[in-house]
Amino acid sequence: MDLWHVRGGKRLTGVCPIQGSKNASLPILAASVVSPARIELENVPRLSDVDAALRILRHLGCRAEQQGNAVYIDSSTCSCSDIPHALMEEMRSSVIFMGALIARCGEARLSLPGGCQLGKRPIDLHLSALRQLGAEIGEDGGEIVCRGGKLRGTRIALPFPSVGATENVMLAACAAEGETVLCGAAREPEIVALQDFLRAMGARIRGAGSDRIVIEGMEPTGRACARIPPDRIVAATIACAAAATGGDVELRGAEAQQFSTVLHFLNRAGCDIMCRKRSLRLIAPGILRGVGEIVTAPYPGFPTDAQPVLMAALLKARGETRITETIFENRFRQVPELRRLGADITVSGRVAEIRGVRRLRGATLTAGDLRGGAAMLVAGLTAEGETLVRDRGHIMRGYEALDLRLRALGADIDREY
Numbered sequence: 399m400d401l402w403h404v405r406g407g408k409r410l411t412g413v414c415p416i417q418g419s420k421n422a423s424l425p426i427l428a429a430s431v432v433s434p435a436r437i438e439l440e441n442v443p444r445l446s447d448v449d450a451a452l453r454i455l456r457h458l459g460c461r462a463e464q465q466g467n468a469v470y471i472d473s474s475t476c477s478c479s480d481i482p483h484a485l486m487e488e489m490r491s492s493v494i495f496m497g498a499l500i501a502r503c504g505e506a507r508l509s510l511p512g513g514c515q516l517g518k519r520p521i522d523l524h525l526s527a528l529r530q531l532g533a534e535i536g537e538d539g540g541e542i543v544c545r546g547g548k549l550r551g552t553r554i555a556l557p558f559p560s561v562g563a564t565e566n567v568m569l570a571a572c573a574a575e576g577e578t579v580l581c582g583a584a585r586e587p588e589i590v591a592l593q594d595f596l597r598a599m600g601a602r603i604r605g606a607g608s609d610r611i612v613i614e615g616m617e618p619t620g621r622a623c624a625r626i627p628p629d630r631i632v633a634a635t636i637a638c639a640a641a642a643t644g645g646d647v648e649l650r651g652a653e654a655q656q657f658s659t660v661l662h663f664l665n666r667a668g669c670d671i672m673c674r675k676r677s678l679r680l681i682a683p684g685i686l687r688g689v690g691e692i693v694t695a696p697y698p699g700f701p702t703d704a705q706p707v708l709m710a711a712l713l714k715a716r717g718e719t720r721i722t723e724t725i726f727e728n729r730f731r732q733v734p735e736l737r738r739l740g741a742d743i744t745v746s747g748r749v750a751e752i753r754g755v756r757r758l759r760g761a762t763l764t765a766g767d768l769r770g771g772a773a774m775l776v777a778g779l780t781a782e783g784e785t786l787v788r789d790r791g792h793i794m795r796g797y798e799a800l801d802l803r804l805r806a807l808g809a810d811i812d813r814e815y
């Protein structure tokens with residue numbers, strides 16, 4: 399159990415380097431299995447989710463190690479196609495190994511994935527798409543058993559732009575005979591990063607970033623190097639922390655256009671935002687304004703992952719904000735905890751209404767998921783007195799050294815672990 403101690407009232411100022419993207423790193427780590435290759439990755443964040451993915455790679459027989467923010471993999475020795483429950487349950491995105499294993503081994507055996515409790519989080523879209531490629535997928539005692547055999551390219555239409563299902567299709571289709579056309583694909587920047595990596599591995603793939611991705615197969619190159627792009631949700635989190643404290647912070651390495659919807663609302667809340675190539679500076683007023691209606695949506699819409707941290711930044715804003723969460727059915731878990739600080743939030747179904755209050759008072763909170771935990775830290779930065787966040791490792795799944803980053807900006811925060 400991590401105990402985060404936050405003493406509020408400090409303005410955040412200075413320069414914050416933005417880490418590599420967790421949600422780009424994890425599918426790229428899985429993709430390293432698709433064909434035998436020696437792989438070098440740069441700017442990989444040091445996170446417990448990355449550690450979990452590296453453990454899975456080593457279990458599969460690959461050499462995989464992280465040195466600082468570099469990761470070295472040799473997937474030529476991959477010799478196993480099953481992932482035990484203990485390794486699967488550590489994170490949701492372990493399901494992404496399914497497509498990679500079907501491509502490489504023609505089969506895969508893994509249990510249903512774990513991850514944040516954001517709702518049911520089924521994988522029906524993954525399974526349906528892989529079956530359309532010809533994979534035979536059954537269940538055996540809570541485990542998914544896939545036999546790929548020879549996969550055949552086909553046209554697949556996703557009824558919802560699921561990020562994970564898009565990634566699983568991209569990986570499996572690399573080994574399919576003939577062309578695969580994926581319609582209704584997710585358009586997140588992490589999908590583009592995965593395409594770039596697969597191309598380096600020898601895949602003939604195009605269209606990532608649009609809702610139509612075409613995969614024509616693969617001529618393995620045997621080696622690949624890639625640099626992980628910046629984490630747009632971590633950048634959004636630091637921007638919200640700066641905004642919440644009336645701060646003046648430069649986000650070094652951030653790609654502003656990848657979280658422009660978040661910046662749009664921070665600007666509407668009264669922040670001045672100056673964007674340069676690979677960085678941006680945010681200067682916040684003493685008091686933010688409520689921003690009216692926010693509706694989360696698949697990229698390029700407002701990202702669900704930034705919803706909790708923007709909510710936290712607006713708890714003392716003058717005026718109201720109304721957030722509709724359309725992606726996950728249980729993504730307001732942070733609300734009861736934020737109310738313990740004195741926040742005025744009412745939730746009705748998928749809509750949360752935030753009315754700004756003049757003061758928040760420190761309290762003891764419990765993090766229930768990754769972004770909800772980060773939101774509690776953001777709120778604690780603006781509360782009087784000390785806020786203690788009890789956290790079973792959620793925050794460190796996605797934020798590299800968040801305590802050190804915030805302390806370097808002037809926050810009075812430390813983490814007992």
Ligand code: EPZ
Pocket residue numbers: 420421424490491514517518519520521522523524525558559560561562563702703725726727768769796
């Ligand atoms: C990815 O999760 C991200 N995780 C999530 O970030 C992010 O919130 C999510 O995409 C949406 O942007 C990683 O990339 C590792 P989805 P994923 O498949 O792939 C439903 C974070 O904080 N759905 O796009 O699991 C699902 O229940 C994490 O970094 C099905 O119904 O998301 C959800 O309601 C949290 N059937 C919605 O779609 C399926 O087969 C979005 O899911 C798959 C998904």
